[in-house]
Amino acid sequence: MGDNFSRDAAISDPFETMLGFQLRRTSVAATAALAAELDPIGIRPSEASLLLLIGANPGVTQSEIARALRAQPANLVPLIERLTRANALDRAPARGRAVALSLSADGQALHARVREAFERHEARIARSLPAKRRAEMAAILRQICDDACCANRDTL
Amino acid sequence: MGDNFSRDAAISDPFETMLGFQLRRTSVAATAALAAELDPIGIRPSEASLLLLIGANPGVTQSEIARALRAQPANLVPLIERLTRANALDRAPARGRAVALSLSADGQALHARVREAFERHEARIARSLPAKRRAEMAAILRQICDDACCANRDTL
């Protein structure tokens, strides 16, 4: 550092104004930060999201979760298995083959810790954003997501 | 559809205002849409980004690329190998072990098609965003990314 030649800061960045690229890069960095925040709790981002969703919707079933998270049902299986093995979930029979999921006592304790981790994480993400802008930003992201999802549906 | 009961739209969404979650979900959807856009060209998003960067910076080296894209140098190897196998790249010796990469004639043709695909993709992403807001949005995302990256560095 300190010399004024042979820096590669001179590289031109074709992605500077590309929303798609910035979106992906930012999402990767944010997910890594969340994973680091959750690491001491022994839970991964995908499992933590599942836990938050079940905590907010006691009695929810796997197919409802899949629709809410826009995840493939098949991919929920190992996540639920891990949470079950941590004694975080209660299962109750529901209609058909469905199982109503809710948090056990252990699960609620875990849920509280996960919520705190998410709050710290959100605070760090949002710190460069005026408080008034945050809801607006989230709404824009949802809109972009829906647009992109429609595009993906057209592909099928 | 059409009945007014037993919908699961009643599920409460704890992620509605969480920027981190919306960021990730949107990024996943956008990346899938980009992949679909690039599919007819026979190139994947990561390879396409590499191609755009080399096109914008003829003579760039792998380590410069890695810093610019915030990628691990090791992960560039298979991408460059695929582009090389498609005759898209010219290699010229540079200082030390470094190799200066630039686009071959085939690479420039591919580059043109990839740019068009990215433009269509960006247009779709940005269509729900007033034109004036786009640069601002990209800047906010870069800022959030830098904040999150700092957090990740603290972890090490």
Added chain:
DNA sequence: TATTGTTATACTCTATAACTATA
């Protein structure tokens, strides 16, 4: 027969450690 859950599998992207090659 439609819905729910599950198994198996593959693909993309990212991360790390350990190695080689070059100045």
Added chain:
DNA sequence: TATAGTTATAGAGTATAACAATA
């Protein structure tokens, strides 16, 4: 010895097809 590149490998997340179980 520092920098550039490479190999091998592991992990997280996502996607699909095919299957079993239940009403």
